[in-house]
Amino acid sequence: MASKAILPLLAILFFMGCSSDNGTGIPNNDQNGGNGGDGPNIGTGVVTRSFSACEGGMADVYPCQEYDLLFQMDLGAFAAAKGNDIWGWTDTTTGxxxxxxxxxxxxxxxxITxxxxxxxxxxxxxxxxxxxWRDLKVYGDFVFIVSEAxxxxxxxFDLKRLRDVTEPPVEFTADARYTGIGNAHNVVINETxxxxYPVGTARNDAFNGGVHFIDIQNPLNPNGVGGYGANGYTHDAQVVTYNGPDMDYAGREIFIGANESQIALVDITDKSNPVEIGTLTYPNIGYTHQGWFTEDQRYFILGDELDEVDFGFDSRTLVFDFSDLDNPVLHTTYLGPTGAIDHNGYVMSDEFFLANYTAGMRVLDITSIASGTITEKAFFDTYPSxxxxxFNGVWSVYPFFESGKILINDINSGLFVVQKSN
Structure with missing residues (x-):
């Protein structure tokens, strides 16, 4: 979801459709989804919908292709009014x-085991x-959570505590809280x-709403060690220890920022002296939102959050060739089958899992991305209206579980867990 710079536009669209079940079994996308606000209610975790195979293009009331619904917990189950980001954790001790x-x-x-x-x-x-707006990422056995609040x-929060809950659900407290930032739009973690790396902080802070560098090797004692803001506000980012085709940067820590109207590439290996590699634009910029590397770190797949609104495109995904980080180029553009806005997207193997707002989760085959060919191979539409x-429907997805289960967080309808059909 885009930053405060475009909040007036987003507010009009975003708040138009919080959904719930209207008693007919069909999601009512015009009603509030839960009990939200700042109250202490934590909900009961009641399952809204259980397993439903994708048959004849439908799983229960949801359009689908090649993905079954395992279960849904709507926002009422969590005593919340809206869903946003999602991530996953696998307990390496218990599995x-x-x-x-x-x-x-x-x-x-x-x-969800x-x-x-x-x-x-x-x-x-x-x-x-x-x-x-809330965002979260995992480092080891800890989750780090930021918000625009x-x-x-x-x-x-120490995720190992989840092993020992005897009378769920319970109200947890944080194990630590870093206050070197106030609000942040997103947090990025390089586990290596x-x-x-919180991004999208206050535009008038020390790093202009760019990126803060926080050492979390001692997770309960985060330590801020600097930041970078020469390219302005960063909405989202990916940070990698680079192992791609450009040998000039082998082993370097590279920051790729989605900076509203451009992509920023920065070598942040030396936290006391980050070095700009370059910036990159592309045709018909609406709002440079979020992107993710292919697994070989040759291609960077980017979503622009407002190009569908501003230019009338069908869902547009841009692919850049980053084989030379000093001279990245636009490689190809994919247009989806609907006019829905693309949001967060992640690569798992040769598939790109796209949170496509009202069009749900879309799964793109990127096997032939080198030749410029991308095709949609599956989907699960949590917003059938x-x-x-x-700005309704799927905010984000998490496709990284070894089991193949996929997490979907829908702004209006809460948590969906889906899996590829047998």
Whole structure:
């Protein structure tokens, strides 16, 4: 979701459609989804819909192709009004898989290991007030959570505590809280280096709303060591220890920022002296939103959040050739089958999992990306009302579980867990 610079436009569209079930079994995308706000209610975790195979293009009431619904927990299950970001955690000791569900008023934790009997363990409430924007990432056994809520800082929660919940759901408290930032739109983590990178902070802070460098190698004692803001406000980013085709940067820590009207590439290996590699634009910029490397780090797949609104495109995904980081070029452009806005997207193997707002989750085959060919191979549409260019439906997805389960967080309808059909 885009930054405060375009909040007036987003507010009009975003708040038009919070959904719930209207009693007919069909999602009502014009109603509020839960009990939201700043109250202490953590919800009950009741499963809204259980397993439904994708047959004849439908799983229960949801259009689909090649993905079955394992279960859904709507926003009422978490006593929330809106969903936002989502991430996952696999307990390496037990093998259990957990959904970490971003909400307007906190973060919910669901054990999805047994998808026939998912277990809502509890909720960590927001550090200050509710906000439609919350983001979270995992380092080791800890999750780090930021929000656009005023003075929220960065919450730290020890996920190992989820092993020992005896009477769920419970209200959790944070294990630590970093207050070197106030609000932040997003947080990025490079697990290889043990650093967290909040972005989209206050535009008048020391780094102009760019990126803060926080050492989290001791997760309970985050330590700010600098930042970078020469390219202005960063909305989202990916940070990698580079292992791609450009040998000039082998082993360097590279920051790729989605900076509203451009992509910024920065070598941040030396936290005391970050070095700009370059910036990159492209035709018909609406709002440079978020991107992700292919696994060989040759191509960077970018979503622009407002080009569908501003220019009338069908869902547009841009692919850049980053084989020479000093001279990146636009490689190809993919247009989806609907006019829905693209949001967050992640690469897993040779597939790109796209949170496509009102068009749900779309799965793109990127096997032939080198030749400029991208095709849609599957989808699961959690917002069946329409596929228009509005800010409803899927905010984000998490495709990285070894089990193949995919997490979807829908702004209006909460948590969906889906899996490829047999």
């Amino acid at each position: 259990n898989e957990y959904a970490l569900v971003g909400l307007d008023n906190g973060t919910a934790f669901v054990d 047994d998808s026939e009997n998912p277990l809502y363990l509890g909720k960590l409430l927001t550090a200050t007030v509710a906000s439609s 005023s003075n929220h800082g960065m919450q730290v 280096m043990g650093f967290a 329409n596929n228009t260019a509005g």
